[in-house]
Amino acid sequence: MRLTGSFLVFAVTLLARGFSSGACFADDRTGTLDLYFIDVEGGAANLIVTPEGESLLIDSGYPDNQGRDLNRILDVARRIAGLSRIDHALVSHWHLDHYGNHAALAAEIGIGTFWDRGIPDDLQEDPRFHERIAAYRGATQNKSRALRAGEALPLKTGKVPLSCRVLAASRETVTGEGSLNPFASEHEARPEDATDNAASLVLLFSLGEFRYLTCGDLTWNTEAKLVTPRNPAGKVDLFMVTHHGLPVSNNPALVLAVDPVTAIMCNGPKKGGAESTLKTLRRVESLEQWYQLHRNVDLELGLQAPVDQIANQGTTAECHGNWILARVAADGKSYTIQIGNDGLPARYQTRSDH
Numbered sequence: 001m002r003l004t005g006s007f008l009v010f011a012v013t014l015l016a017r018g019f020s021s022g023a024c025f026a027d028d029r030t031g032t033l034d035l036y037f038i039d040v041e042g043g044a045a046n047l048i049v050t051p052e053g054e055s056l057l058i059d060s061g062y063p064d065n066q067g068r069d070l071n072r073i074l075d076v077a078r079r080i081a082g083l084s085r086i087d088h089a090l091v092s093h094w095h096l097d098h099y100g101n102h103a104a105l106a107a108e109i110g111i112g113t114f115w116d117r118g119i120p121d122d123l124q125e126d127p128r129f130h131e132r133i134a135a136y137r138g139a140t141q142n143k144s145r146a147l148r149a150g151e152a153l154p155l156k157t158g159k160v161p162l163s164c165r166v167l168a169a170s171r172e173t174v175t176g177e178g179s180l181n182p183f184a185s186e187h188e189a190r191p192e193d194a195t196d197n198a199a200s201l202v203l204l205f206s207l208g209e210f211r212y213l214t215c216g217d218l219t220w221n222t223e224a225k226l227v228t229p230r231n232p233a234g235k236v237d238l239f240m241v242t243h244h245g246l247p248v249s250n251n252p253a254l255v256l257a258v259d260p261v262t263a264i265m266c267n268g269p270k271k272g273g274a275e276s277t278l279k280t281l282r283r284v285e286s287l288e289q290w291y292q293l294h295r296n297v298d299l300e301l302g303l304q305a306p307v308d309q310i311a312n313q314g315t316t317a318e319c320h321g322n323w324i325l326a327r328v329a330a331d332g333k334s335y336t337i338q339i340g341n342d343g344l345p346a347r348y349q350t351r352s353d354h
């Protein structure tokens with residue numbers, strides 16, 4: 001009986017997989033750290049599933065547009081990552097392309113803990129901030145937790161140590177850590193950015209030797225404040241190009257210092273992916289490959305990533321929202337990056353010279 005029962009479960013599982021629409025990448029997980037970069041047309045939505053199976057969504061795209069970004073996030077979370085709920089949802093900063101769907105996601109799939117940089121009383125650049133933040137406060141039942149520079153997210157860790165550390169929050173940065181930055185003199189100060197971009201949370205993930213850095217929409221002077229005179233991020237494997245690749249961010253003092261081997265840019269067809277940012281990326285000594293969620297439709301193709309490293313080629317109207325997955329091996333020693341279900345995974349060795 002027991003054997004028959006097991007066989008039945010096995011057969012039903014096979015059938016379910018055979019008839020499901022599209023691959024469920026969760027089926028192939030063996031303690032990997034999965035980082036999904038979901039296309040939200042120039043906003044940000046980065047879904048992370050840890051080796052222990054915990055899920056963390058950083059940012060949630062734009063609201064409205066007939067639920068476009070909400071549905072794309074739900075599709076990746078449920079069908080591709082195989083999740084039935086999201087354990088942690090984080091807001092990098094208070095702009096609508098980053099927290100547009102937190103409340104809707106809480107209603108649709110359920111969210112365990114909400115994390116942010118703290119809710120300001122007002123936001124000068126958004127006259128509708130009070131109305132918008134009310135929905136977020138409602139979804140979190142006023143229990144979102146504010147992160148400060150130097151703190152860590154309490155993610156479960158297995159044999160290979162996993163961590164997510166906050167390097168900057170609300171314009172404060174960790175100080176006195178890391179080696180002196182040899183690219184510090186690349187920084188040329190600009191007028192102060194009074195918007196919430198400059199207050200973005202900066203997170204450094206590690207799994208064993210693997211490092212992933214994401215800086216939200218952090219802007220020029222705060223980028224310099226973070227990495228000069230010392231660089232607390234060290235050198236990283238994977239870098240999410242900051243602020244969709246816009247030129248008000250991606251200060252070479254930071255990008256050259258963190259020296260990524262691979263980079264993923266969450267740009268839209270007409271947002272980010274700027275020529276000056278691409279020029280800075282090309283100067284990165286260790287960079288082997290960068291990926292774009294979109295082709296910048298206004299920029300010469302030759303200046304952009306190779307076509308097969310661009311997830312979506314057309315305009316927003318014709319876009320199907322192809323995602324990018326970076327999957328880190330359980331031991332943290334290598335990782336692959338692929339575009340969508342059918343993309344060929346490219347393999348990279350994790351660096352040991354942090």
Ligand SMILES: [Zn+2]
Pocket residue numbers: 042043044095097098217243244
């Ligand atoms: Zn943004």
